[in-house]
Amino acid sequence: MMINLKKYVKSVVFLIGFLLALQQSVFAQNEQISWGRAQHQDKEWYASDEAQRIADNVLLYQNENGGWDKNIDMADKLTSAEKEELRNQKLKKLGATIDNGATHTQLRYLAKIYNTTGEEKYKKAFLKGIDYLLEAQYDNGGWPQFYPIKQGYYEHITYNDGAMIGVMDLLRDIAIEKQDYSFVDVQRQRKSQEAIDKGLEVILATQVKVNGKLTIWCAQHDKDDFSPAKARAYELPSLSGKESTGIVEYLLQLENPSDEVKQSIRSAVQWFQDHKVMGKKVVWVKDSTYTDGRDRIVIEDSAGGPLWGRFNDITTGTPIFVGRDGIVKYHISEIEQERRVGYNYIDNYAEELLKRDYPEWEKNH
Template sequence: MKRNVSVKKINHIVLMIFLLLGGIQLVCAQSKKITWHKAQIQPNQWYSSKNAQEIANNVLLYQHNNGGWQKNIDMAKPLSREEIRQLKKEQSNKIGTTIDNGATHTQLRYLAKVYKATGNEIYKKAFLNGIDYLLEAQYENGGWPQFYPIKKGYYEHITYNDGAMIGVMELLRNIAENNEPYRFVDNKSKEKSQKAVDKGLKIILATQVEVDGKLTVWCAQHDKDDFSPAKARAYELPSLSGKESAEIVEYLLKLKDPADEVKTSIRSAVDWFEENKILGKKVIWVKDESLPEGHDRVVVDDPNGGPLWGRFNEINTGKPMFVGRDGIVKAHLNEIEQERRINYSYIDNYAEKLLRVDYPEWEEKH
């Protein structure tokens, strides 16, 4: 006996199989362990997953009672019972909490996403505790130190290095402007965030380096008292920063109603980037089996290369500075030790997108 199966029924069966497989893939994706870096850039729906909450629980364990976190920790790494016990014991320790290398403001962004997705009040409480930490850490002049409580030494400087202060200000500005996923924050905290952002803007304008009566850019860190460019580690000398200054300008470009002094600051910094860009060069990685790590980072000639800028640049001339652990300024990347060449960015296209896309769009608007 013949059996006739309609095309419509076949299509329905195929659709059901497709949906079933898709569901299996979604479950696998949610249960699959991911890195801390990737956990921060997932689609919104992922933050309600078991995996996301497991990582968020790790974030809570690493948070100190003062609201801050230490740096360079893999928050996504599964923890043993002994590690959990030790972390709980260390939560009362105030030493080492920082905004360096993405610490604290990165964890807070993550907790906000998980709270929005789950509604679990424990994540909200930890988030608000962290915001209080950032607000308390701010100097009266508007800057932020690298570590809080204050750690003596260069850690006391107003720190733009590695996106520290700008990372904090981006977070607080989003809170103040009631952007997602921060709309759960109470009005009092939003008002405090706005005041902190306003103070931060004032110190950004006050620390922009002036050379021969002309505004240029910023150092990676500035003295907390006289605002002058300051030294940090042996290879981080007082200078004009290509990387950190580009990040500061990008922050300023996002201000909704910039005052005239902000516009002047932006245009002066862009002028400096234009005047000091390096063309005809590019940075590449090469294999070199004679070296312990087997590779090296070098600058080579390329007629289509650039624009590039130094991470550190002489304040008066704008020329790139290459400084190794001996603290001695060299003129070329290959003159410093290989360990520094491969583990620290001394020259790159830091402001390329700024000059090519973001600033022209801002200028057209303003």
């Protein structure tokens, strides 16, 4: 009798465990997640109802010209009224952007959904978005932050926040027929290759020279003369540690790089080597004197580094810190707390580049 009871208990425990696992699986398939997380799920997830709900949002937010606005959580649940309003607004929205990950991230998401579901509406929206990116490119190879052109610093060739490199990464995946993009037609593959070829030309042309020596890049460059350009008050013409790291990482992935590309990479890496900040550490601290109760500071630390400035003086390579007053300072403590916590002025941007990625590339070149 005891043996049967044990078997019964084991069976019940197994059944309960199975039901809980099933419930968790169903929940995982249907839970609402953020837009950021939605872009990095296992392949199976993109067949879920939740994934397609978000994809339908992406279609609603797509502007008539094929692009998207920025800073929108595509995963938010929309009411019927909100969906209708988005449909009504489509014809009124003329502009779109590649800033803050806009457009190229939506397109990557749609490709995943199309590959999983095979629904033509996702493919159609994807191809429309690719056409937008190809049309937005300047004849010289650069991309503006907004297209159609929005006057002001938005016209600059924009590396800031990975804008242009994000677009080129996507177009390169299309050009080389990467698996997720094998559905793209030959004509668009060819145009994508032509676009990244022109993009490479402008990357090489905008690399800043100081005293005849190649260094790195500014976050944005003038669309006509390629000079380092100003954007917002705290984004002055300078050498950018963050954006330049992204550019070099892109160049490292090129097959059969030309001598000019090799020189570009090695010159940028040398600049990073020469201008790394050691013996300092960036830390977050609690500070009740501020509304959000925190602050970001830089402290002395013998084991700290390497760090690089988001913005660096073009001539000296020294990190600079600029608040909303547009005045250059040389320590993060000298700018307002709102900027210290709202913008990443100094970080270990090129650490993995120098430690892992560049040495691996150099082995092959």
